[in-house]
Amino acid sequence: MNGRNETIIMEHISIKNICKKYGQGESSVKALDNVSLEIAKGEVCVILGPSGSGKSTLLNMIGGLDRVDSGTITVDGMEITSLNKKQLTDYRREKLGMVFQAYNLIPELNVIENVRVVKDITKEPLDEKELLHVLGLEKHMMHFPSELSGGQQQRCSIARALVKNPALLLCDELTGALDSASARDVLRVLQTINEQYHTTIIMITHDERIAGMADVLVRIMDGRIVECISKEKLKVEELGI
């Protein structure tokens, strides 16, 4: 890669001084307190932190599901904190894939139909059958969510997120409800996707074991970033230097 491309890619996601407060007066909670973060294209960013530390809040801000009180978030050069509702919807539709701990599949639709929900509104979708094959769901395409295990459901929701080949994939505790074997499967799929399509992935967890996947590792506590370690440093740590 040449240097010029590098700089553009480096600015894929840029979060500057965002704050978010819930509630008013005495009972108000500072969910995010002056958070800044840069993530480059194709990186896997893992956000670690205890429950209630503000991880989901941060992810929802990036996904445009909620609004910041102050600060800016820029994705691909687009300042999403100043978009209106319709523009935010378009942003999610075009750029974003999201996966949650609760799989949120539509119970009335079978696996392949759930994936088509997203495929239908995508300009250049991936082939959903191929994707389900990659995710190991080829035998379950006609099954309904209620007939699937947790891991299978989560893979289906990943397929739904990926069918649009998103530039950015946001995952909130996606292994939270899975046993460790299923969790490993799911993570392996994400790694493959990241390598194959250079999808930027932001993953939230309070599970330290996931940290190994990270290019960037962020620790959050009480709405503040307390540690931010980049790939090089992580490699060094891994090597035990």
Place this chain on the structure above:
Amino acid sequence: MTLGRKAFRSVRKNLSFYVVTCFLTMVAVTMLIGALTTAETIGDNCEEIYGNLNVEDAQFVTEGIITEEDLLRYETDFDLVLERQNYTDIIIGDNTVRLFKESSEVNLSWIFETEDGESEDVVPSSVSDGYVYICKKFGSFNNLSIGNDIILGNETLTVGGYALRPDYLNTLKDLTETIGDYSGFTIALVNDDTYEAVLNSDPSLTDNAYYSVVFHDGNKINTFRKALYADYRPIEYFSSDMNSRISMLRGEVVMLKKEFSSYSMILFVLVMIIVAFMLSRIIDGESVNLGTLKALGYKESELNRHYVIYAMIPSVTGSFFGVLAGIPFSRAFCAYFFNDVDSFPYSVRYSVVIMVIAFILPVVFNIAVSAVVTSVLLRRDAAMLMKKGKTVRKVRKLLNGSKLRFKTVYMFRVLAGNPVRTMVFIIGMTVASMIILLGGMCQDSQRNVLENVLPDMMGEAKYETGLKSFHTGTVENGQTLIDVTFEVPNKKVAFNLIGYDEDNTLLKRESLSGKPLTYGGYYMTSGAANYYGIGAGDDFTFVHRITGEERTVTIDDIIDNDALRLVLTSKENAAYLVGVSPDEYNNILSEVPVDVPSEEILKIADFDSYQDSFEQLLATTKVVYAILLTVGIIVCILMVNLLSGMIIDENRRNVSMLKVLGYHGSEISRIILRPNHFLLPCCYILAIPLTIYMTRLMMIGSAESSGVYIDVVVKPVTLVLYFLIVLSAYVVSLFFGNRKLDRVDMADSLKQED
């Protein structure tokens, strides 16, 4: 009680359910009170007028004058009151004043307004010398106030006040009219001397007379009529049942009671269905709480009582507002119905009994239905109830693997997933469409009479000239008929027997099946056939109206004519049945007015006047249809609102997820509310045959009282137009649905599944 508070809190949670049931109850109660109060008001005021003023039971015309001795003899022999009625028609410009000599026994006058003011007491009044009393509406249309002078004949009289005669309550100039022409026609009342003076002042005025009779003994009516026929051969005989000047308002009372109580019942039943459905939903949603309460030792009956409150809240509120709204609505409704007749002071007769019944009825219905529903649902044991709250909702896995778009598949699964909800929607929307369509179909059917049936009615003829007595010979430009009214045993409405010459060209001489009529056969119009229930080949028995003789003939075929009740046959047959010679006639059909001395003419019916009066009839029914249309639209909006609220509620997580996935509001609406989009046209189509059926029932019902059967006709344009109305109502409710969708939070989908 804490449980009680819970019920009230549920009002907020299920607001659209309460709004729908409350509104429907209110409309049903208001309509019921309005219609019954109006019926009561019309009935009471009319019967007061008819009773206090000795309205006639029948009237007849004889060729000669009945002698004083005969009058007395009839009165004593047959226990009746008989009085000669004299009038003369005075033409003033375009207006006709029918000047009556004040009567003293039958059809007394009621002067309800003079210089001294208005009086509501219906008491017979007498008229003073030199004064004339006229109809109030005519007075105001023609700027004739009390105290003004009016020239009748060549006499100048002073308007002494406004008055009415009970036999002209519906002030029709001719009985062929349905609605009086209040600006161009009035009756006027004067005393004997003034009547003579007016008559003598202008030699062109003719003195007309007929006899009015009040029977005190119903059993002697027929013997009287036979005696009368033997003595005086009357040419016309009308009982008050057939005299729309008297019977019209009585018919309206029957119609109001019948139609509106059935509309209200339909709404009550709809409310009951919705209540039953919503209640089972609420109970299902709370089954965990219920299980807990049962486990805590609450008795089933206590819980039962608690849920009955749910159903009582909307019905009591709806009933209450229904009764409140019923009072002004009754007033307006009475004014609307009394507008058809001449104006006179009346009081609206509010009845406490009616109001109490209308108030209690929906409450009782709803309590009954909720008691049944809850007792069935609460019979399950506590453990089972507690488990039930956690069940994932059932998904019908139909159309799995089909090539249909996911939106379509989703719609069918949502519809099948909650069949009760789907049924309630279908019932609600079908009823709403029916209410909306009903007015349109009635209007179409009536328009059809105006545009197709009436022009066809008199065949090629434009004028029909009825004569007072039978004549012989020929008439220039005219074709002669025998036309005599016969009665049918046990039927209120009579028919006319028409005898025509073989060379008659003006009558329509073709049967329903398209065959030409055979001269000498008996043919019945479809209007009569429908009313009497006669088909081709049936025997038909009828009674001579004046002699009381019974005859039976076989009807060969039916002629297409819904507007008139006739039996057509050869002049020879008719002459035999009537008892005249075949070369006699009493009716002339013609394309141009015929030249007959005016004193021999009983009535001239021309096609235009039929059409005019029918058109006026249409105008008055418009308000009823407007009410129906409004109610239908509101029911439609509320039903859609209720059901889309439920669908959205059940699909909150899906909606929320679709938002997260980048679906725009309108796209989500198209997916989630698609079941409604799909059902709407289905319900409308379903409503069409049902409404046709209902309209037919109504038309048969009204034929029972009015004698005119109106065939149900629906124009495709109307179906399209009313679909657009239903659709617009739907779009309005969709607006509310979309707002609800809008309010669903995206964070809903992030929450842990429980």
